[in-house]
Amino acid sequence: MKPLTTNNTHLIHRPMKIASATLSLCLVWVATAHAQFPPEQQGEIAPVYVEPYQADPWSNASPDDVVLVDAPGLPETGALYPEPSAAQQDLGNLIPPGARPGFFQKANLDFSWMPRFESDSVGVSKIETSIVTAIPFPRRHQPLTIKPRYSVRFLDGPDFIDVPARLHDADVTFNHIRRIADRWVLNAAVTMGSYADDHSFDAGDAFRMSGRALGIYEASAHSKWIVGVVYLNRAGTTVVPAAGYLYWTDDLQIDVVLPQPKIAWRTWSDGRSGYNERWFYVQGDLGGGVWAVERADGSPDTLSYSDLRVIFGTERKQIGGISRRWEVGYVFARELSYDSMGHDLEIDDTMIVRAAFTY
Numbered sequence: 001m002k003p004l005t006t007n008n009t010h011l012i013h014r015p016m017k018i019a020s021a022t023l024s025l026c027l028v029w030v031a032t033a034h035a036q037f038p039p040e041q042q043g044e045i046a047p048v049y050v051e052p053y054q055a056d057p058w059s060n061a062s063p064d065d066v067v068l069v070d071a072p073g074l075p076e077t078g079a080l081y082p083e084p085s086a087a088q089q090d091l092g093n094l095i096p097p098g099a100r101p102g103f104f105q106k107a108n109l110d111f112s113w114m115p116r117f118e119s120d121s122v123g124v125s126k127i128e129t130s131i132v133t134a135i136p137f138p139r140r141h142q143p144l145t146i147k148p149r150y151s152v153r154f155l156d157g158p159d160f161i162d163v164p165a166r167l168h169d170a171d172v173t174f175n176h177i178r179r180i181a182d183r184w185v186l187n188a189a190v191t192m193g194s195y196a197d198d199h200s201f202d203a204g205d206a207f208r209m210s211g212r213a214l215g216i217y218e219a220s221a222h223s224k225w226i227v228g229v230v231y232l233n234r235a236g237t238t239v240v241p242a243a244g245y246l247y248w249t250d251d252l253q254i255d256v257v258l259p260q261p262k263i264a265w266r267t268w269s270d271g272r273s274g275y276n277e278r279w280f281y282v283q284g285d286l287g288g289g290v291w292a293v294e295r296a297d298g299s300p301d302t303l304s305y306s307d308l309r310v311i312f313g314t315e316r317k318q319i320g321g322i323s324r325r326w327e328v329g330y331v332f333a334r335e336l337s338y339d340s341m342g343h344d345l346e347i348d349d350t351m352i353v354r355a356a357f358t359y
Contacts, residue, residue, distance in 0.1 A: 105132040105145070112354040114331055116156045121348040122163065122305075122336065123156035137176060147173040149193075161345065162296035163303065163336075164197035169289065171195075185216040187228075196292040197303075205302050206292035214242060223247045226257065253279075259286040259308075264315075275319045285309040287331070295338075302339040307331050309352060327354040 100106070108130045116123030128151035137144035153167040171193020180186050189212050196206040214228030226244040244257030250273045253264040264281035288306035295301050311329035334347035 103133050103135065105134055107131045107359050108356065109358075110151075110354065110356040112352060114350045114352045116158075117350060118348045119157065119159045121350060122158050122334070123350070125154040125156075127152055128169075142178045143176070145173075145175045145177075147175070149173070158347065161336075164291075164293050166198055167195070167289075167291045167293075167303070168197070168201070169193060169195050170201075183218045185218070187214040187216060188212065195289060197294060199294040200292040200300065203292035203300055205290075205300075208290070212242065222249055253281075260284060274317070277317045279315045279317065281313050281315065283311045283313065285311055285329075295340075299340075304337050304339075305335070307334040307347075311352070311354075313354075321359075323358040325354070325356040327356075328352070329354075 108128075110126070110128040112124075112126045112128075114122075114124040128149065130147055130149035132145060132147050134143045134145045136142070149169065149171055151169045155163050155165060155167065157163070171191050173189055173191040175187070175189040177185060177187045191210045193208060194201050194206045195208060196203060200206055209231075211231045212228060214226055217225040217227070219225055224246045226242065226246070228242045230240050230242050232238060232240060244255065246257065247254045250269075251266040253262070255262040260283065262281055262283040264279050266277055266279050268278040270276040285308070286306070287309055288304070290302060290304050293301055293303045309329050309331050311327050313325055313327035313329075315323070315325045317323050329352045330349070331352050332349045334349065335344040336347055337344040
């Protein structure tokens, strides 16, 4: 792993200002959406979640994709999960349940903990929150989704090298998805954000952009192929190819998408597929990131961290309520480095415990 290069720009700037700016951006989008689309027109929109591809494996963001379709049969108020309209059925497997009319789509809250077992290891506690919204782009059935996200990591150790007490991520992901042919869907996204410790949000290395462009081929009603490129904006690695295969039924989901392969089994349902279910899954994952930091001697630097994970989890999917996930896993191949060092440091393995909630 080769960390990002750094420069000598360094000013003190608190991360709460970034979080405030992110919240302000959300409020501007809300005001704009309601000004352009009065309530009597908003009732004609049926926003629907779509997740054709997992998170960009090298970024700190996790995209939430949404499709808006013309569905005059859906009421503006009333049942949260009405029967699919003819317009929804025409789009086939792009339309899972859980549509929300209007600008707001969902809110996420995530807690995770990786304990420090040895003095030469690193413990990490993380809190992350985000919201997902959508606006027409340029028409309602071709939306732009906006996902502001903020997270903070609290670090413990190691003893042999200085690390910041806290690392912050504050970013916004703009995602667009549209059908370009009978079986082809285009998914394009750009993430802009700042990643730093308490003192380095104004450093030049704190701001980064990443993105992706993917083609999704619907091979059948239960399978998709994915091909495309991911822009990483990291030293030594700029653009990498992306490919994968997804297969699912009502009771089984198989994602062969590196570095986040996943197999999941449905263990319970109330009879309405996708609305109220319990799932068990096994998943691989790649964690980490890059942050602008201030060293113990006051010098600016860039911290890189990466790991691999095997996760066992259970999920309760509940449309109209709070969905939740509980996970436990093994974390290995952990590496930490500073740009000024020129080499990686190996960190002892650990475990991860995570709880996530979505409304």
